[in-house]
Amino acid sequence: MALVRRNSYHFRFSVQFYDVGNNSMVEGNIFSVKPITYNRDIDGPVNCNITVDDMMDIMNMYEGRKLQCLPYMYLVGVAKCGTTDLFKRITLHPDFKAPTRKEPNWLSANRFCEASVNTFEGAHFWPYLGSNVGHDEPVENNAEYIYHMNSQARILINVRNPVDRLWSEYLAFSRSANKSAEIFHQIVVRELSIYNRCLRTRTLRSCMYDRPMAQFSTMTDVERQLMKQKCHLKPVDIVMLRRGVYHVFIKDYLKVFPRDHVLIQRLEDIADDPEETLIRTFNFLGLKIPSKSNLRKIMDLDIRNTRRPINIKRGGMLEATRHILHEFYRPHNEQLSILLNDSKYNYGPRG
Structure with a gap:
């Protein structure tokens, strides 16, 4: 068919x-x-x-x-974990047929390959799809949709220290001209309060899949008032705390796909040995390893989607912010390391 x-x-x-x-x-x-x-x-x-x-x-x-x-390959996430760079290097393999664009977002948003990092956290409109209607967390999700379309698909997932990922996301995606460590701290405090309140009455999975709450939690008071008046808008400041709770979303993929069909890699390891990462990725995808000269050409490619100079000048987050974020993510990092049976995923405050 x-x-x-x-x-x-x-x-x-x-x-x-x-x-x-x-x-x-x-x-x-x-x-x-x-x-x-x-x-x-x-x-x-x-x-x-x-x-x-x-x-x-x-x-x-x-x-x-x-x-x-x-698609045969789905690079599903996570945003600001080296996905753009890895995807570009994969497309340079002589046997790989690249899609017309990196992120078609068909599974996550534009249904109503693929290397859409939003695919990791589920379809934007999942509450309206199939058996999900009436539930506060997905009964069916993107992992099951992909498996249904192609049970032999290969899933690639990049992660990094979630504290650093969140700061990088804020610098890269927030549309405010006045980004700063102090404003980031205020947003994080507000967002942590909302998520902690959610977790008192709902399951972790339900809170993490609640996309409207994730957007609402980052909005200013003015933006919230406009939203209550049915104005359609996106928050100026992007700080998606839930994306770093990796184990919730990875568990959904591992429930559906065989373990050898899912490759999870840390950005920290990719940075330490990018060539070994690429060879491991090609082997995972069933692609033959290029000749030394072709592999060198791929490796000589400039790193994609790096931090802009203006954001480098902004420095790092406040130590107080790093501390409260680490305390939030600490139990989830522990769960991730247990899920993957690898202690290196149990990130400390600085990796």
Whole structure:
């Protein structure tokens, strides 16, 4: 069965698929479509599940629009953990077919490969999808959607010390011209208060998957008032505390995918030995190791998405901020190290 997706922006964010086998449209969420059987005659890990006749039928139906294959690799996260740099180096492998853009965000937002770091923390509109309706945490999520579309997919996840990740995210994504360690501290204190209040009455997983609360917690009083008046806006300051609670989201992927289909790497290790990281990644993806000269070309690429000079001048966060963030993340780092059976994921205050 070959599938072509088109968005249908109406109640419950339904999606329509063209089922070539039955020559009909299938409407609903991803689980409405039977698991896909792939064409294994094509050499290499990145395959299309479609015949020439099927392709002609679809091209005629959709007036010659470009046909796309489902991704084999998903670099799902986490933001500010070296994903842009790793993705760019992977695309330079001679046997890798790069997508037209790094982050299509189809699973996380634009459904209503893929290297969308938002895929890690779930679809933006998960409360409206399928069996999630009426629940305060996902019953079905992106890990299950990916597995349903391609059970042989490979999942890449980069992490780093969550305290440093949060500061890096604030500097990179906040739209305020007045970013500072003091303002960051105020936002963190406010956000910690909101999450601690949430955790008194709800499960950890429920609080971490609550995207509206995550956005609301970073807003100023003025932004909150505008939001209460039904104004659609994004917070100026981006400080997504929940993204560093890695074990909650990683556990959802490990429940679905075999352990050898999920590669989790630390940015700290990537920085210490980038060549070994790349070789390990290529092996994981089933790609042959390039020749020494080609590997050197890939390694000579300038590091992507580094901190801008203006943000470097801002220095680091306050020590008081680092302390309270470490205390918040400490039990979650412990849970991550237990989940992965590796003590190096039990980050201290500075790595």
